[in-house]
Amino acid sequence: MLKKFQETLDKRKESGILRTLKPQAAGIDFYSNDYLGLAGNKEIQGQLLQQVQENPKLLSGSSGSRLISGNSNTVNETEHYIAEQHQYPAALLFSSGYNANLALFSALPDRHDTIIVDEQIHRSVHDACRMSYAKKLKFRHNDLEDLESILKKQTGPCYIAIESLYSMDGDLAPLQETAVLAKKYNAALIVDEAHALGVFGYGLIEKFQLQNDVFAVVMTYGKALGAHGAAILCGETIKSYLVNFASPFIYTTAAQDFLWMAVKTGYEFLKQRPELSEKLHQNIEIFRTQNIKSTSSELSPIQAVLVPDNQPLKNLQKTLSDKGFLTYAVYSPTVKTGTERLRICLHSFNTKQEIIELTETIKTCI
Ligand SMILES: Cc1ncc(COP(=O)(O)O)c(C=O)c1O
Known part of the structure; x- marks a missing residue:
């Protein structure tokens, strides 16, 4: 039994797509779904703490x-x-x-x-x-x-x-x-x-x-x-x-x-706090005006940048991660061959400077 499972895992590893759980990363968040920063919002945490105390x-x-x-x-x-x-x-x-x-x-x-x-x-x-x-x-x-x-x-x-x-x-x-x-x-x-x-x-x-x-x-x-x-x-x-x-x-x-x-x-x-979603949409607009080719909607906080083929995508993600940018790469066969992509999530808390640095780095790699 185990042999079968191990062989399947080995095949994944050889193709460079083995999933592993990594330690919590530190860096600039361009990959989480925490679009409005509420997951770590201190005001919300304070309100919840008060409710629990009561x-x-x-x-x-x-x-x-x-x-x-x-x-x-x-x-x-x-x-x-x-x-x-x-x-x-x-x-x-x-x-x-x-x-x-x-x-x-x-x-x-x-x-x-x-x-x-x-x-x-x-x-x-x-x-x-x-x-x-x-x-x-x-x-x-x-x-x-x-x-x-x-x-x-x-x-x-x-x-x-x-x-x-x-x-x-x-x-x-x-x-x-x-x-x-x-x-x-x-x-x-x-x-x-x-x-x-x-x-x-x-x-x-x-x-x-x-x-x-x-x-x-x-x-x-x-x-x-x-x-x-x-x-x-x-x-x-x-x-x-x-x-x-x-x-x-x-x-x-x-x-x-x-x-x-x-x-x-x-x-x-x-x-x-409607200003949080307004800030998110301003950030999406900043990203969209940096001349990065994205197939996503101009209103979406998820921006997919196509980098066909797994190896160049891996190189791009490594360059970004060396600079402290946390992004998520989607390789084939998770997506069809030729549609491999870098998935960038924008947030209300990303700064203009961070978005520009991210896009400038992407431009030097693709
Ligand atoms: C479109 C969609 N539906 C459902 C889910 C599952 O939601 P949850 O993470 O709460 O299980 C996700 C999350 O990955 C999703 O992206």
């Missing part, structure tokens, strides 16, 4: 799943608060976005249904589809014609899975147009807003007021909100269905109330 029970373990002993007042209140903030009838909390997607796509579609996913959809949706008896079909990234040609051929119920802001390409989905197609073919549109929350206020569904056209939304709290966990926004019937049939919701211990306090505090912070 109510130390927030640190208690939940003691069980939501359906047994873990259904605290705090988690229920937080769900009501979140549903109201996003103008959805209901919200259901999860300890991660991965689990929220697993729950949605494994529980809702049944064996007669079809899940049509954008080819760039997050891995959690693919994994969920493997747990489901439904058929999965992929459409070309952001390609409405391809999506429609697939929808046309279906005879049974369909779900469409997209992200509003894609995490690898840093581009935006044609949300309104996809909602129109979903309506035309009576398909249930599900949108993952993991990277849009906080970057675009409460996300793009709220921005374009598409709540009535989007069947369910996944919000995650480990990115711009600086915490952890996730919520599914949906109608009451879907919430009740998930509580009854979604294994990733039912068979797991509820998170501690402290997490939900942190999530609520993050929401309140977003409302109180």
Whole structure:
């Protein structure tokens, strides 16, 4: 047994793509999802500390799943608060976005249904589809014609899975147009807003007021909100269905109330401090005016710089890391050969000087 595993790992190593856990790095952050700097925000930490001092029970373990002993007042209140903030009838909390997607796509579609996913959809949706008896079909990234040609051929119920802001390409989905197609073919549109929350206020569904056209939304709290966990926004019937049939919701211990306090505090912070997202968008603009060829949206904090081939990409990342810049390189076969890329994440706390130095260094290498 072990021999088989070792051989597979050796092959990865030979191809230069072996994943290893590295010690926490120090440097200028151009790789984390902490777009607004809330993960280390001292004001938020102070507020949370005060809440814990006033109510130390927030640190208690939940003691069980939501359906047994873990259904605290705090988690229920937080769900009501979140549903109201996003103008959805209901919200259901999860300890991660991965689990929220697993729950949605494994529980809702049944064996007669079809899940049509954008080819760039997050891995959690693919994994969920493997747990489901439904058929999965992929459409070309952001390609409405391809999506429609697939929808046309279906005879049974369909779900469409997209992200509003894609995490690898840093581009935006044609949300309104996809909602129109979903309506035309009576398909249930599900949108993952993991990277849009906080970057675009409460996300793009709220921005374009598409709540009535989007069947369910996944919000995650480990990115711009600086915490952890996730919520599914949906109608009451879907919430009740998930509580009854979604294994990733039912068979797991509820998170501690402290997490939900942190999530609520993050929401309140977003409302109180719109200047953080304004600063982020100024930084995105600074990056975009440095003449670096990026395939990403001009509004995205994720900027993908294509460096075809693994070796030149490795060299670029090494040069940047020697200068103290933390970036993330995406090699093939994680992405298609020829589309290897440096993934740069911009933040509200990056300085103009840092962005210019980063881009100047990139220019000397590509
Ligand atoms: C689009 C998308 N959906 C879901 C997830 C999973 O969220 P979490 O990190 O909270 O498990 C991620 C995070 O990598 C993501 O990028």
